[in-house]
Structure formats: structure tokens, C-alpha cells
Amino acid sequence: MAALSQQPGYEEEKLRKVTELLPCRELQxxxxxxxxxxxxQYSYPSIFIYGHRASGKSHVMQVLxxxxxxxxxxxxxxxxxxVASLFEHVxxxxxxxxxxxxxxxxxxxxxxxxxxxxxxxxxxxxxxxYIVMEKSELLRDADxxxxxxxxxxxxxxxxxxxxxxxxxxxxxKFRPNTGxxxxxxxxxxxYSKVELQQILSLDRNPSYSAEFYSSYINILLGVFYSxxxxxxxxxxxxxxxxxxxxxxxxxxxxxxxxxxxLWRNIEPHLKKAMQTxxxxxVSSHQxxxxxxxxxxxxxxxxxSAHTHVELPYYSKFLLIAAYLASYNPARTxxxxxxxxxxxxxxxxxxxxxxKASNHLLGPKPFPLDRLLAIFYSVVDSxxxxxxxxxxxxxxxxxxxxxxxxxHDDQLDAPKYKCAVPLDFICAIxxxxxxxxxxxxxxxxx
Amino acid sequence: xxxxxxxxxxxxxxxxxxxxQKILRERLCxxxxxxxxxxxxxxxxxxxxxxxxxxxxxESNSVLIVGPRGAGKTMCNEILGDLLEETEAQKxxxxxxxxxxxxxxxxxxxxxxxxxxxxxxxxGDKVFGSFAENLAFLLEALKKGDRSSSRPVLxxxxxxxxxxxxxxxxxxxxxxxxxxxAQAPIAVVGITCRLDVLELLEKRVKSRFSHRQIHLLSSxxxxxxxxxxxxxxxxxxxxxxxxxAQDWNDNFRSLHMLLVRVTQNMVPHRTQANISGGxxxxxxxxxxxxxxxxxxxxxxxxxxxxxxxxxxxxxxSRVCFADAxxxxxxxxxxxxxxxxxxxxxxxxxxxxxxxxxxxxxxEFKKFLQRKSNSMYNFERPVIMKAFEHLQxxxxxxxVDGSSAKxxxxxxxxxxxxxxxxxVEALQKYPQCPTEVKQWGMSAFG
Numbered sequence: 043m044a045a046l047s048q049q050p051g052y053e054e055e056k057l058r059k060v061t062e063l064l065p066c067r068e069l070q071x072x073x074x075x076x077x078x079x080x081x082x083q084y085s086y087p088s089i090f091i092y093g094h095r096a097s098g099k100s101h102v103m104q105v106l107x108x109x110x111x112x113x114x115x116x117x118x119x120x121x122x123x124x125v126a127s128l129f130e131h132v133x134x135x136x137x138x139x140x141x142x143x144x145x146x147x148x149x150x151x152x153x154x155x156x157x158x159x160x161x162x163x164x165x166x167x168x169x170x171x172y173i174v175m176e177k178s179e180l181l182r183d184a185d186x187x188x189x190x191x192x193x194x195x196x197x198x199x200x201x202x203x204x205x206x207x208x209x210x211x212x213x214x215k216f217r218p219n220t221g222x223x224x225x226x227x228x229x230x231x232x233y234s235k236v237e238l239q240q241i242l243s244l245d246r247n248p249s250y251s252a253e254f255y256s257s258y259i260n261i262l263l264g265v266f267y268s269x270x271x272x273x274x275x276x277x278x279x280x281x282x283x284x285x286x287x288x289x290x291x292x293x294x295x296x297x298x299x300x301x302x303x304l305w306r307n308i309e310p311h312l313k314k315a316m317q318t319x320x321x322x323x324v325s326s327h328q329x330x331x332x333x334x335x336x337x338x339x340x341x342x343x344x345x346s347a348h349t350h351v352e353l354p355y356y357s358k359f360l361l362i363a364a365y366l367a368s369y370n371p372a373r374t375x376x377x378x379x380x381x382x383x384x385x386x387x388x389x390x391x392x393x394x395x396x397k398a399s400n401h402l403l404g405p406k407p408f409p410l411d412r413l414l415a416i417f418y419s420v421v422d423s424x425x426x427x428x429x430x431x432x433x434x435x436x437x438x439x440x441x442x443x444x445x446x447x448x449h450d451d452q453l454d455a456p457k458y459k460c461a462v463p464l465d466f467i468c469a470i471x472x473x474x475x476x477x478x479x480x481x482x483x484x485x486x487x
Numbered sequence: 488x489x490x491x492x493x494x495x496x497x498x499x500x501x502x503x504x505x506x507x508q509k510i511l512r513e514r515l516c517x518x519x520x521x522x523x524x525x526x527x528x529x530x531x532x533x534x535x536x537x538x539x540x541x542x543x544x545x546e547s548n549s550v551l552i553v554g555p556r557g558a559g560k561t562m563c564n565e566i567l568g569d570l571l572e573e574t575e576a577q578k579x580x581x582x583x584x585x586x587x588x589x590x591x592x593x594x595x596x597x598x599x600x601x602x603x604x605x606x607x608x609x610x611g612d613k614v615f616g617s618f619a620e621n622l623a624f625l626l627e628a629l630k631k632g633d634r635s636s637s638r639p640v641l642x643x644x645x646x647x648x649x650x651x652x653x654x655x656x657x658x659x660x661x662x663x664x665x666x667x668x669a670q671a672p673i674a675v676v677g678i679t680c681r682l683d684v685l686e687l688l689e690k691r692v693k694s695r696f697s698h699r700q701i702h703l704l705s706s707x708x709x710x711x712x713x714x715x716x717x718x719x720x721x722x723x724x725x726x727x728x729x730x731x732a733q734d735w736n737d738n739f740r741s742l743h744m745l746l747v748r749v750t751q752n753m754v755p756h757r758t759q760a761n762i763s764g765g766x767x768x769x770x771x772x773x774x775x776x777x778x779x780x781x782x783x784x785x786x787x788x789x790x791x792x793x794x795x796x797x798x799x800x801x802x803x804s805r806v807c808f809a810d811a812x813x814x815x816x817x818x819x820x821x822x823x824x825x826x827x828x829x830x831x832x833x834x835x836x837x838x839x840x841x842x843x844x845x846x847x848x849x850e851f852k853k854f855l856q857r858k859s860n861s862m863y864n865f866e867r868p869v870i871m872k873a874f875e876h877l878q879x880x881x882x883x884x885x886v887d888g889s890s891a892k893x894x895x896x897x898x899x900x901x902x903x904x905x906x907x908x909x910v911e912a913l914q915k916y917p918q919c920p921t922e923v924k925q926w927g928m929s930a931f932g
Contacts, residue, residue, distance in 0.1 A: 048789070048791070050504070050505065076786040076787065077782070077786045079508055079512060083512050084516040085516060086516050092811065092814075092815070093815075093818070094815070097818070150591065150592070151589050151591070152590050152591075152595050152599060155589055185591070187589075187649070190588055191589065210879065211881050212812055212814075213811055214812070223556070226779060226782070226783075228806075232818030235918075267820070268820060268822055269820055269822050270820055271819075316866075317869070321868045321869065402845045402846050402849060403843075403897070404845070404893060445892060447892060459892075461894055463896070
């Protein structure tokens with residue numbers, strides 16, 4: 043296979059530029075160019091490129107088409123809510139505005155093909171035309187005829203056109219039931235650790251030396267590589283944390299070559315980044331602000347509602363009661379909540395179902411009566427069943443801390459489920475001095 | 488001044504290669520095959536007879552051509568070419584070509600027919616009138632004539648099975664109705680890949696159909712098949728550089744044994760994907776897969792390497808047979824790989840019951856406790872993000888159920904991977920840590 047810089051039919055200068063812009067992807071780009079052949083020759087009607095996120099699929103396509111100046115139309119299937127926008131975009135890219143305006147109100151594929159053929163007879167393709175469709179897994183949810191028709195578009199419009207589909211998901215999950223024209227499958231492998239290092243080093247700040255930056259990237263990859271290999275995420279994290287990494291250098295405490303000290307400085311910081319910025323619990327803006335503060339006065343306020351909601355006193359007990367109702371089987375209520383519960387017999391039925399704890403299976407629905415019964419036994423003071431108690435239950439549902447399982451019509455016996463995790467309920471019960479673990483069936487000694 | 492090229496003069500290699508690529512690409516991609524395929528003469532003759540009777544003698548006919556994809560059904564266009572050579576047929580016969588992928592509705596189909604026949608309610612390109620009016624007009628136009636005074640019309644319906652899914656099968660009913668009654672002579676040729684296409688037709692439509700089917704099931708012997716493959720890639724006699732063409736053809740003949748081995752492997756691999764459900768009973772065509780292989784071999788031909796060598800065939804077959812899932816598994820991060828191993832163990836223990844994130848996390852924690860390895864001790868949200876990434880890659884899929892009411896951690900999922908795929912991926916995973924590998928390979932969690 044000819045190397046990327048030696049493909050016939052394209053100028054050498056442009057090919058050299060393409061090679062520079064596509065580090066670590068020369069092999070795939072070379073393969074693509076060899077399949078595409080010279081611009082005026084026919085190419086395979088459809089090509090399917092699959093690979094992980096941020097493995098360079100769209101980037102390679104864009105660079106190739108832009109630098110080599112080939113006629114193309116790039117469509118992202120996320121933007122095409124209806125097929126009309128797809129057709130319009132393609133006609134606009136190849137034939138201009140007048141052709142796109144010929145499409146009727148809600149065009150069908152038939153209209154598109156007809157107009158394309160008319161335009162094509164007026165201006166036939168001197169070079170292969172390309173349609174690139176990103177996120178093409180969404181095409182499966184569109185009309186059933188769209189995907190098979192796009193795969194054989196070359197045959198339907200009788201023109202030198204090739205459709206390239208990019209996706210994260212492998213072709214086996216795309217194939218329609220009655221079969222279709224099989225495209226050429228091309229895999230873009232993920233970047234290895236060495237390649238990632240090479241590409242990330244290209245981002246470096248010119249005021250620091252290359253070795254300094256590559257040691258930083260080394261440390262970053264050491265922390266994040268086992269969790270995430272997405273190039274975009276890694277670049278984002280590298281950009282955000284670099285100033286913190288350079289901090290001791292700016293303060294004059296260390297020199298550029300003191301890698302150990304630099305590592306000691308940045309490592310806890312990166313670990314914290316994993317729990318916050320990586321998960322998007324904290325926005326990048328907040329993260330940068332925090333870095334500028336000398337000491338972190340308060341713990342990180344996460345973006346999710348659970349971490350900073352303040353509930354009234356009885357609501358907390360209602361929530362605790364709901365949690366107990368969800369995760370304890372109903373037959374054990376007597377044992378936990380009655381003062382004199384008598385003997386508890388372990389029946390055969392109990393022993394058989396012992397294997398999966400309730401915490402693995404998820405919360406179970408419970409009726410309102412049971413919730414109130416547990417609530418009254420858990421709350422230390424005497425509480426009257428007023429409307430304020432019941433309205434607190436509805437506000438818990440609105441906050442999505444409880445989920446209503448029964449239908450809206452059933453007013454007399456509504457059923458709920460508790461939707462909070464264990465650590466959250468432990469934090470809440472600590473604030474009211476209630477030891478919830480003692481009351482949970484799964485944690486019985 | 489014109490230089491007359493002597494037929495046997497040698498052209499520069501670059502020029503030859505360009506010519507070769509141009510000719511062969513047109514053949515493979517644009518489906519302009521050099522001659523009629525062998526083994527199908529009887530069927531071709533049958534079809535030709537039928538159409539001639541309509542065109543020349545004014546007899547109405549209907550026929551269905553059934554065959555797997557890539558068997559040459561669209562080459563009935565070639566038959567038309569033969570047919571139109573007879574001048575009497577040429578000035579008489581009207582043609583209408585419809586495709587089930589494009590004309591997804593009877594309304595659209597009717598408009599297309601009206602357009603192609605240039606009836607009076609077409610102005611420029613726009614068809615006026617509602618569906619009922621158009622239908623009535625068309626039927627009138629077809630009914631008015633009889634054998635002697637009206638021109639025969641040929642309707643070619645590609646992807647015939649899709650027309651059977653239209654509402655009430657109006658179009659099919661009317662076409663077959665006209666073909667049965669003594670009105671304008673029409674020939675209806677349906678092309679489909681489904682063997683059970685007659686089951687799809689309604690009773691009234693089926694009774695009007697003549698039940699004439701032409702099957703293009705390939706019954707070629709091994710040698711005939713190979714000969715066909717060879718003719719596809721050999722250069723025609725009128726190639727400008729005779730010596731080059733000779734060398735090329737000889738070289739290709741020497742790859743005979745290798746091609747035998749490679750193409751024999753092809754059929755079972757491709758038909759595997761079609762065994763899953765649905766009522767489709769179409770076969771995968773061997774020829775399509777071979778086109779792909781030939782295309783890949785051709786793309787490796789260049790000025791530096793002007794012939795196809797055995798290594799090209801092997802490389803091309805490697806690309807054709809690449810396992811997409813294995814490729815994707817190789818690009819996962821270590822955390823995601825560990826999650827998949829945990830799911831595998833859960834599947835083994837609980838015999839394929841669906842699992843949720845809690846269970847997977849529990850299993851993973853058990854592994855961490857055993858190996859006392861704190862390197863992979865990640866927080867729950869990080870594991871959740873990895874889990875969701877796996878879901879986006881469609882390696883795990885939610886079990887159908889009310890997923891809106893359950894929390895994300897407790898939603899039940901199924902693993903879409905096979906035991907053997909996971910084991911193979913583990914072995915090929917680059918730089919897999921030994922304890923992870925051992926955990927994956929062990930029979931018990």
C-alpha cells in the first residue's frame with residue numbers, strides 16, 4: 043500500500059501537509075486514500091468507519107477533504123431531526139442554493155433522488171463526491187428505508203458519489219433484517235499510551251520546555267489512563283491542571299527537573315479532579331476559581347441536588363422512614379419497630395432468599411400506611427397526622443427523593459419508593475442523631 | 488499532428504496503473520460487469536421471451552425475479568438492453584422504473600409513474616391532483632387501449648417486498664388487475680431478495696398475480712465460481728498496453744490456489760449474521776463479499792507495486808474478516824475491562840440473569856478485597872461513568888422495562904458479549920495487568 047505521501051492523483055505538497063496534521067493516523071488515512079483512489083475514479087459506494095470516541099475519525103475526514111479540496115458534504119445525524127435537513131444540506135453543498143430550494147415542503151427520499159439526478163445531468167461529477175455522516179447510529183432510528191438507500195446511493199443516482207458513515211458502534215448492530223448493500227468496514231484503533239503522550243505533547247505551552255511538559259503529561263496519564271482514554275477529556279484535564287502544576291515553579295520552590303516534588307504537589311490535586319471535574323460535578327470555571335484560592339475553606343459544592351439540600355426536621359424522619367420501608371422486607375418491621383416483638387422464627391422461606399441483599403436489588407415499593415407506621419415509631423416526639431405531614435411527603439416526591447410508583451388515579455393507597463443512596467441517608471440520619479444502620483435488615487449482625 | 492499509438496507499444500507504468508484502476512474500479516464499484524454471468528442463461532432467456540411477448544405481441548405478463556443479494560437481479564437491465572435492440576420493441580415500449588426504497592408510499596409511487604409516463608397532469612416536474620385523481624387518471628389511460636391501439640408499458644419494481652408493505656397494497660392490486668384484464672398490455676417485473684415474498688401479498692393481489700417466478704439461485708460449481716472471479720479482475724483485450732495486460736492476467740491466474748482458500752472461508756462468516764430472528768429468508772450473496780475483497784486488493788496496487796501479490800490478498804482478507812467487537816474491546820480502559828469481567832462472572836454464577844450497577848460494583852469490590860490492590864479503588868461515580876460508557880457502546884443493553892421509574896444504579900442490564908469474545912479480548916489486550924487477566928480467566932469469581 044502506498045504511503046500517505048505517495049498517493050497518485052494528489053499533489054505532493056498537499057499530501058505532506060495532510061501528514062503533518064494527522065499524527066499517529068497516517069496508516070488509516072493512507073488506507074482511506076488508496077480506497078478512494080484518484081479523484082476522478084470511482085470508489086466503493088459506501089464505507090463504514092468505526093472506532094472509539096475521539097479516535098480521530100471526523101478529524102481525519104475533515105483534514106483530508108479540506109486539504110485535498112474534494113467536493114464533500116458533512117452531516118451530523120444529531121442535527122438532522124428530519125430527513126429534510128439532511129437532503130437540503132447535501133444538495134446545498136454539491137449544487138448550490140437553487141437546487142436546495144427545489145425540494146418540496148416535506149421531501150421524501152424519492153424527491154431527493156429525482157432532484158439529484160436532474161442536477162447531476164446538468165453538472166456531472168468530475169471528481170468523486172463524498173457524503174460524510176457522523177454519529178450514524180442515529181440513522182437506525184430514522185425511517186427504515188433511509189439507511190439501505192444511503193448505502194447504495196451510488197447506484198440509485200447513477201453518479202460518482204460515495205457515502206461514508208462514522209460511528210462508535212460496530213456494523214453488526216446496524217444491519218437491517220432483510221439485508222442491504224454491505225459497506226467497506228474500516229476500524230480506527232484507539233491511541234496507545236505512547237501515541238496519547240505524543241499527541242498531548244503537541245498542546246504544550248511554548249514558554250516551558252518540552253521535557254517539562256512531557257513529564258506533566260506522564261503524570262497525568264499515570265493517574266487517568268486506567269479510567270479514561272478519551273483524547274478530548276484528557277486534553278481538557280491537561281489544560282485545566284497545568285497552572286497548578288507550574289505553581290511551585292512560579293513560586294521558585296522547585297526547579298524544572300525536580301520531578302518528584304512536582305509529582306507530590308500535583309498528585310492529590312489530580313485525584314480530586316477525578317472526582318469532580320472528570321465527573322462534571324463541578325464546572326471548569328468553579329475548578330479554576332478554586333485553584334486560585336489559597337486554601338479551600340469549604341468542601342466542594344457539587345452540581346447535583348443531593349449534596350446541598352436542606353430538609354425540615356420531620357421531612358428528614360419521613361425520608362429515613364421511607365428508606366427503611368424500601369430496604370427492609372415487610373415481615374421484619376415487627377422486629378425493628380415494636381417494643382415487644384416476641385420470638386422471631388427464621389422460616390425456610392427466609393433462608394432460601396438470603397443470597398441477594400436488598401441493597402443490590404434496589405428499593406422496593408411500599409404503601410403509604412406502612413410509611414406512616416414506621417414514621418410514628420421512629421420519630422421521638424408525638425406527632426399528629428396533620429396535613430403538613432402529608433404535604434411534606436408530596437414535596438419529597440417533587441424533590442425526587444421519593445418516587446411515586448402507583449398511578450395518579452389511585453388516591454387512597456398510593457405507593458412510593460425511596461430514591462436516595464445509602465451515604466446520603468446516613469448523612470441525614472447523623473444530623474438528627476438517629477442510628478439508621480441499626481435498623482437496616484441487611485446490616486444485621 | 489497525431490501520433491497513432493501502435494497497439495503493442497508500452498505505456499509508462501504510471502499511465503498503465505491509472506488505466507487499470509479506472510477500468511477495474513468501474514467494474515467493481517459501478518457494477519459495470521463485462522459480460523453476462525454464466526449459469527443464468529436459462530433464466531435470462533425466459534425473461535427475454537416474456538418481455539418480448541409483451542413488447543411485440545401485446546400480451547400482458549407478470550413475473551417475479553427472486554434471488555439473493557448480489558446474484559445479478561439488477562442485471563435484468565441488461566436484458567432490457569437486448570430487448571430494445573429490436574427496433575419494433577424500441578419504438579413501442581414505455582418503461583417505468585420504481586424502487587421500493589425510494590417510493591415508500593403509494594402516493595409517491597403514483598406520482599413517479601405519472602411523471603415517468605409523461606401523462607397530461609404533469610407540468611414541468613410537478614404532478615397535480617390528489618392520489619385518487621391520479622389513480623383514476625392512470626387507470627383510465629391504461630384502460631382506454633386494447634391490444635391493437637395502445638403502447639405496451641413495462642413496470643420494473645425493485646425491492647418488490649417493500650411495496651407489499653404499503654397500505655392495502657393498492658398499487659400492486661391495480662397493476663396486477665390491469666395485467667389480468669384485457670386492457671393495455673403491461674408487463675410487471677418484480678425484483679426481490681426474499682424467498683417468501685408471496686406470503687406477503689394479500690389474497691386478492693396474489694390471485695391476480697400469475698405466480699411466475701424466476702429464481703436466480705446460484706448453482707455454480709467451485710471452478711465456475713472461481714473462473715467468474717478471475718474474469719472480473721482480468722483486463723479486457725482492448726487495453727492499450729497489451730504486454731502489461733498479459734502480465735497482469737497471468738499473475739492473477741497464479742493466485743488461484745490462494746483465492747480458493749480465502750473465498751471458501753467467506754460464506755460461513757457472512758451468513759452467520761443472518762440467522763437471528765425475523766421472517767426473512769434471504770441468503771447472503773457470495774459475490775458481494777468477493778467484490779469487497781477484490782476492491783481491497785485493487786486499492787493496494789500502485790506504481791511501486793504494479794501487480795497483485797499473495798500478501799495483498801491476505802491483507803485484504805484480514806480486513807474483511809476483522810472482528811468488530813474484538814477491535815472495540817481492545818480500546819476499552821482498564822476500569823471498563825474490569826467491569827466487563829465482573830459482569831462475566833455474574834453471568835456465570837447467576838446463569839444469564841440481568842444485573843445492575845450495584846451488583847457489578849459489589850463483584851468488583853470482592854476482587855479488590857482479595858487482591859488487596861488499592862490501585863483500582865475508584866469512587867462510585869467514576870465507576871458509574873465507565874458503566875454508562877459501556878452502555879453507549881451498546882456492549883450492555885437495558886432489559887425492556889419501565890426504566891424511567893428506577894434509579895440509574897438499579898436499572899437491569901444484559902451483557903451483549905459472549906464468553907469466548909471476552910476471553911479472546913483479554914488475551915489480546917495490550918499491556919493487561921496480570922491480576923486482571925487472571926481474574927478474567929478464572930472460572931469462579
